[in-house]
Amino acid sequence: MALIKAALLGFGTVGQGVYEALKTHREQLKAVLGEEVVIEGILVKDGSKQRDVDEHVLVTTDFEEILQIEGLQIVFEAIVGEEPGFTYLSKALEKGCHVITANKVMFARHGRTLLDKAEKLERFVGFEATTAGGTPIIRSIAQLLQVNEIHSVEAILNGTSNYILTNMREKGLPFQDVLKRAQELGYAEADPASDIEGHDAFFKLMILSELSFGETPEWKDVERKGITDVTSEQIAVFKDWGFKVKHLARIRRDRDQFISSVKPVLVDAAHPLYGVEDVQNAIMVETSLAGKVTVQGAGAGKLPTASAMVEDLTYVLQSNSTFARKKKIAPFAAGSLAEEADRTLVGEYAVIGSSVGFHGTDGVDILKQEVKDDLVYLLIKCQASTAELLEENPDLVVYEVAGKVKEAWVQSEKKDLLLQKVINL
Ligand SMILES: NC(=O)C1=CN([C@@H]2O[C@H](COP(=O)(O)OP(=O)(O)OC[C@H]3O[C@@H](n4cnc5c(N)ncnc54)[C@H](OP(=O)(O)O)[C@@H]3O)[C@@H](O)[C@H]2O)C=CC1
Ligand SMILES: N[C@@H](CC=O)C(=O)O
Numbered sequence: 125m126a127l128i129k130a131a132l133l134g135f136g137t138v139g140q141g142v143y144e145a146l147k148t149h150r151e152q153l154k155a156v157l158g159e160e161v162v163i164e165g166i167l168v169k170d171g172s173k174q175r176d177v178d179e180h181v182l183v184t185t186d187f188e189e190i191l192q193i194e195g196l197q198i199v200f201e202a203i204v205g206e207e208p209g210f211t212y213l214s215k216a217l218e219k220g221c222h223v224i225t226a227n228k229v230m231f232a233r234h235g236r237t238l239l240d241k242a243e244k245l246e247r248f249v250g251f252e253a254t255t256a257g258g259t260p261i262i263r264s265i266a267q268l269l270q271v272n273e274i275h276s277v278e279a280i281l282n283g284t285s286n287y288i289l290t291n292m293r294e295k296g297l298p299f300q301d302v303l304k305r306a307q308e309l310g311y312a313e314a315d316p317a318s319d320i321e322g323h324d325a326f327f328k329l330m331i332l333s334e335l336s337f338g339e340t341p342e343w344k345d346v347e348r349k350g351i352t353d354v355t356s357e358q359i360a361v362f363k364d365w366g367f368k369v370k371h372l373a374r375i376r377r378d379r380d381q382f383i384s385s386v387k388p389v390l391v392d393a394a395h396p397l398y399g400v401e402d403v404q405n406a407i408m409v410e411t412s413l414a415g416k417v418t419v420q421g422a423g424a425g426k427l428p429t430a431s432a433m434v435e436d437l438t439y440v441l442q443s444n445s446t447f448a449r450k451k452k453i454a455p456f457a458a459g460s461l462a463e464e465a466d467r468t469l470v471g472e473y474a475v476i477g478s479s480v481g482f483h484g485t486d487g488v489d490i491l492k493q494e495v496k497d498d499l500v501y502l503l504i505k506c507q508a509s510t511a512e513l514l515e516e517n518p519d520l521v522v523y524e525v526a527g528k529v530k531e532a533w534v535q536s537e538k539k540d541l542l543l544q545k546v547i548n549l
Contacts, residue, residue, distance in 0.1 A: 128157065128441065130198035131165040131190045133212055135175055135183075137310035138202035138226050138253070139166070141430030143177065149434065156438050161198075165190045167212075169203075187212050191219050198440075200433055201225040202253075204314045210234040217247050224250035224436045226429055229318075232327035235334060250436025255328040256281055256405040258428025259421030263439070265335050265409065272411035274336040276376035278526075279407040280400050281328040281386075283424030284312045284319035285351045285371040289388075290401045293359045293368065299352075311403055311424040321350035322371070322386045329373040329386055336409070341375070341382035349387035353521070361501050362474065362523075365492055367392055370400070372526060389526045390474055397526075468511040471529035475502045475514065476521035477547035488542045500547060508532050510540040517549055 130146075132139045146153065146161050153161050165182040166175065167190050175183050182189060187208070190199070199216040201223060203209050209230040213223045217238070225231055231238070231254045242249045252262040256279070265274070280286050284306045291302040303320065306312045311319075318324045326348050333340040351371050359369055367390040375384035391398050396418055400406040405423030410416050422428035472491070479500040489505035503525075504510065511532075514522050 126159045127195075128159050128161045128197055129164045129193060129195050130161055130200060130437075131167070131193060131196055132163055132200045132202070133167045133187075133190070133209070134202035134204075135166050135168050135177075136202065136314075137426050138429045138433075139200070141426035142200050142202065142433050145427060145430040145434050153434070153438070157441050161437065164193045164196065167203075187215070191215060196221055198437060199223045200437075201227055201230075202429075202433075203227060204229070206230045206233050210238070213238055213249075214241060217241050217245055217249075220245070220247070222248040222250070222440045224253075224433050224440070226253035226433060228254035228324065228327045228331060232330045235331060248440040250433065250440060251331070252436050253429050253432035255331050256407060256419075256421065257283060257403075257423040257425060258431045259405050259407065259419055259423060260432070260435070261332070261407045261419050262335065264417070264419050265332070269409065269411055269414065269417070272413045274409055274411055276374070276410040277329070277332050277336060277407060278372060278374045278397070278410075279329070279332070280370060280397055280405050281325040281373045281407070281423065282319050282322075282371060283403040283405055283422070284316065285322075285325070286400065286405070286423065287311060287403045288320070289351060289354065289359070289369055289371065292354075292356055293363055294401075296356070298356070299354075306403075309403075310426050319350075320352050322348045323350075325371060325373045326386045329375055329384065332407070333375050333382070333384070336375075337377055337382075341384055345382075345384075346375075347385035347387060349385075351388050354388050357496060357499075358476065358501075358521070358523075361494055361496060362390055364494075365474075365503060367474075367525070368398060369523070370397060370526070372397070387524075389524045391526045395526050467531050467533060468508055468515070469524075469529045470506050470508055470511050470532040472525035473504055473506050473514065473529070474523040474525065475504055475543075475547055476500070477502075477549065479548070481548045483545050488540065488546055490546075502547065504543070507540065510543050513540055513543060513549070520547065520549065 171185040199221045209227045216223050231251050238249050287306050288302045291297045313319050330340045369388050370391045371388050373386045403424050406420035408418045479495045479498050482500050490502050492503035494501045
């Protein structure tokens with residue numbers, strides 16, 4: 125039987141997962157492809173580590189040796205950072221290989237260049253594993269929603285953050301302990317700051333934006349916040365109020381502008397992502413014809429991520445084509461928002477401030493309140509004047525209630541003095 129020769133760049137959590145999946149699912153792959161897939165070479169950084177691989181496999185720290193493998197058809201990439209991943213995959217395409225990557229940092233920055241190169245060379249770039257681990261969102265958008273216009277994407281995109289928030293809430297575990305567990309389970313990035321500070325979810329959102337809209341917002345314009353400031357006390361108060369803290373990545377195109385953010389928000393039981401727990405990710409896509417489509421699955425980990433890469437492999441070898449991509453197209457509703465700079469968001473927010481000098485709640489639309497450890501927790505319905513006040517006080521802890529906030533014109537120049545008094549600004 126003919127062999128399909130492949131190489132692996134990286135042999136950490138994901139690389140080992142791919143190696144294992146190709147072995148445990150050898151028969152299934154043979155049945156689908158009619159040929160056996162064999163890893164011939166593995167690129168690593170540290171050549172001195174022992175690797176548990178078959179004797180015939182070349183393990184090297186020199187990428188040129190990988191490229192010289194005779195008859196190499198597929199390169200799986202699961203290393204870390206923009207470089208050298210981008211250079212390696214560019215060279216692999218030029219050499220005539222199809223490439224399949226899990227590296228979202230690299231792909232968010234260079235995906236378009238790689239896809240263009242692949243198209244010219246009639247090769248394939250698989251990137252299902254870059255976004256939401258084993259959850260099949262990339263091909264759902266690229267292949268199953270080609271005609272639909274996508275209006276918005278709302279998602280939980282970082283498995284580590286969702287795992288931490290779930291375990292803090294449900295088991296009362298401290299942040300650092302759960303993070304350590306997420307690292308042991310292979311969910312976290314090599315530098316977990318990328319997970320807990322929201323960078324990882326940001327990169328994934330940019331990949332989804334490029335795929336859904338054919339473009340991304342200016343990266344600097346996307347509000348990005350991680351979960352490092354979310355405390356056990358906040359989680360407990362919000363739980364009593366019926367909310368969960370979820371780290372949501374959201375993007376919506378409104379005429380010629382994007383509105384996007386990656387940050388912790390409050391969700392109530394009516395929200396579609398309320399039940400997405402632990403390492404699970406979910407992506408809700410709002411479309412012009414199909415309505416709301418939600419895909420959920422394991423967002424991180426060895427085998428779910430390997431699953432995405434191996435499924436990419438079967439796709440390329442069966443169809444021998446690249447993913448369909450949305451071209452940058454004019455959105456349905458014409459008009460510019462440039463002149464609408466005076467808009468703000470109004471609706472429900474949880475606000476936390478010092479309770480010292482707490483004066484009561486007269487005249488402010490306060491839905492819930494609680495004083496705990498010298499802090500006052502307020503659930504407020506925010507008017508335009510209050511929204512301005514919140515925006516101008518970055519030290520104040522503010523959580524948006526997902527689905528309960530909408531845009532409004534800023535008409536009042538006056539600050540809401542009552543709220544100012546209540547939260548002692
Ligand atoms: N973990 C997960 O659940 C998921 C991870 N990803 C992405 O997949 C990629 C790999 O993640 P993961 O397996 O968790 O990471 P690990 O840290 O577990 O493994 C990284 C691997 O890459 C190798 N490596 C790093 N830098 C280089 C380099 N410059 N040249 C050659 N090899 C290098 C390392 O070599 P050595 O062994 O010698 O140190 C190691 O084998 C990342 O881009 C990550 O963002 C995507 C989806 C899910
Ligand atoms: N560190 C990432 C891994 C998958 O992309 C996460 O936790 O989601």
